[in-house]
Amino acid sequence: MVVTSPLKGQSHSHSFTKFLPYALYALLPIALFRLYFHPFPFPQSTTDQLSHNSRIILTTSSSSSSSPPLSFSKEEEIANETPCDYANGGWVHDKMGPLYNGTTCGTIKDGQNCISHGRPDLGYLYWRWQPSQCKLPRFDPNTFFHLLSNKHIAFVGDSMARNQLESLLCMLATASYPNLVYKDGVDTKFRRWHFASYNITISVYWSPFLVRGVEKSKTGPDHNELFVDTVDARWGADLDHIDMIVLSTGHWFLHPAVYYEGGSILGCHYCPGLNHTEIGFYGVMRKAIKTALETIIERKGANGNGIDVLLTTFSPSHFEGEWDQAGACPKTKPYKEGEKMLEGMDADMRAIEVEEMETAKVNAKQFGGLRLEMLDVTKLSLMRPDGHPGPYMYPFPFANEVQERVQNDCVHWCLPGPIDTWNQILLEVIRRWSIQSRREE
Template sequence: MKHHVINEGKPQILTRRTLATSSKILTHLIALTLFLTILPIYYPYIRYILEKPTSTSSYDLPHIQTTATLARHHPLYRGHLLPATHQKGNDEKPPEKKERGREEVVLTRRGSDGGGNKSCDLYSGEWVEKPEGSYYTNETCWAIQEHQNCMKFGRPDRDFLKWRWKPNECELPEFDPVKFLEMVRGKSLAFVGDSVARNHMQSLLCLLSRVAYPNDVSNSSDLNFKRYEYPDYNFTISIFWSPYLVNTERTDRQDITQPFKLFLDEFDESWTSNIENFNYVIISAGQWFFRPTIFYSDRHVIGCLYCPQTNIRHRSSSFSYRRAWRTAFRAINSLNNFKGVVFLRSFVPSHFEGGQWDKGGDCVRTKPFKSNERVMEDYNLEMYKTQLQEYKYGERDGRRKGIKFGLMDMTHVMHLRPDGHPSKYGHWPSQKVTMANDCVHWCLPGPIDAWNDFLMELMRRELR
């Protein structure tokens, strides 16, 4: 059987073979259209699968690091690790020199401020003077750890206490302990992260101590796993220690300076199995990702940071940071009964100046920067942008499953506060410590108290 088609007066013959070919082309076009339609939906999962290594056959031979070089990247301060100078791996592009990446999350940070402004970015603003000073003192609060007790160890100035954060478009209300406790009546709050997360929790305890003291109902004496209860309000605050967010092992149980093993695709069940019933979870991590580590996926070594081995690919700290956050968000989104809100507290940079942490670096400034005085760059910007990218994917996946995420974007806010660290006022001058100057943790009282201004406002917006 033959079909005739008239084209410009000339008959053309279409055979069954020609028709079959045309049908196949049409089928392929339909399949391609469907593929392009569903690709954006499943992109995060596809990306995870494609990047997941299947063997150790892709090892590269890196530059050789001597023991002396490695020693520079073992900053310790009473067991709390501080960041070393960033060293780029051979798998990452150099970070941009200009501060970018904040614009892409402005929309997720905006919302009604309760005072007429329907669109207010809390994180664009300045530190302005607050003559009345701090909410509490180191003598009125019981929760301050020694290495954050700057007044006890002789810090002479007090001006660093006399600032508050002022958004450009609205007001950020000061923390009100009475209203906060009423707002969280019958609820629970968990902090997940490292010693800076604990620093944040202790700031909250100090602010609340103006009106109420909690009972320690912890199952452990370990400060890294504590639970405090405010019985009059049926409110609890807990801390879960997880500086890497993922499953971790020490290569030497007795020596914390030796590299840690990071299983970047495995949940850290010390927190993932405990947060399902919390109303609020504040998760953060950062500074530990600058210390020596060995990276695993599927229980195979896929790289390391500051390790002496020559048969393992040396990668940058942002490599493990990205994978860890990806796994952390996957863990949260896998919780079937979680009905709370997860706030990501963004990466907060350190403020060493005049040298590295072990080469005389210090933070001796006594007042904040203006927002146009300082541009965040290098590894700080790289870590921040990496975190925001993974947050965007995690938040989108969580939204589909009914899990709420919020961003507590402290990066730019605290980048402007080089004056709020303990520096040398975290110990007595004659005391022997591994870290002479602490430019990572924050004095209590101090600028970190503003984090709870943000927390209360975010929680209030969420309730509205």
């Protein structure tokens, strides 16, 4: 059968056919650029349907009390026999980039949304952490949903806890969008999200010291007040309803403070003008972590409900200049192995956390149903001076002209960014726990 072309003249048709592939090649990068920075949002119903379809394979109904075990390959089982040291390794180039961008999840704190704030260099997005002696898989949201279905996960601590939480929500949002079900007034320090298809609740509790604290204010004292023998009542009151808790603390102990223990003044840190003994903050930070871990173990262990406890280690800052000077954290690439050593305060803060977690693990053995682990992210974070918002904590800070003085954030992490790796490790710890549990059944 001969089909007549609607175009008049074969020469024109051949010309069109000849140049069509070139036109497609030219349009492809433009389309990819458009999708990355301005993705088409999924309607809520579509996202829920996608997550539901994925869940048919991986999970049971959220109304059930338990989920069927994940099917792990023999290779995965063998690989998980020996715990992986995720703390040591190096950053390697990754052409795949992050799972999400700054416009797709809607939960990023404005000051960490570096892409939407006009950060011009995007090279910091294309690195992945490679442990020295094992593999760290790419984050899989469906695996997370399966392993934690019907659970309440709480991030408790300072702004680094919030930073990690928002990273996790963004990665999970690539499979199922989180529904904000609670917000403490206009504040973002206490929030709660729910993934209905999996009956997973994820909360964040602002508790920069983990223990009870009174933050300095314009109308009150110009120093913080800490009560090191009592946990913060806000998260402590909900502890019985939490299945997994991720603790994070450190930076707030650097601020001036007066410490109390047993109803008496223990001492202070940087409190000139007050008649208190200067005792620094290391010992107090140790007491606060110890109080938090002991309270969790005693309460959850005694009632037999059990809990999973993770402690995220100290995340170093990267100020190379004054906070209000241009170029305070100017690096655009990670440090190479051996180029930056873990030492000084960064090493001391991490050491306290590691030691207290090891002690807590021993104490937890007297109870059943308790699993405790470190998220040792100090070294891998130390090696990423390029991952902070810097001046891009504000939108387009140099839009008019280069400012001599501009506030910089060299503490928190851009989203997406290096902090996504923390949640990759979190998921691997949870996955290993699941494999171990299946073996013990």
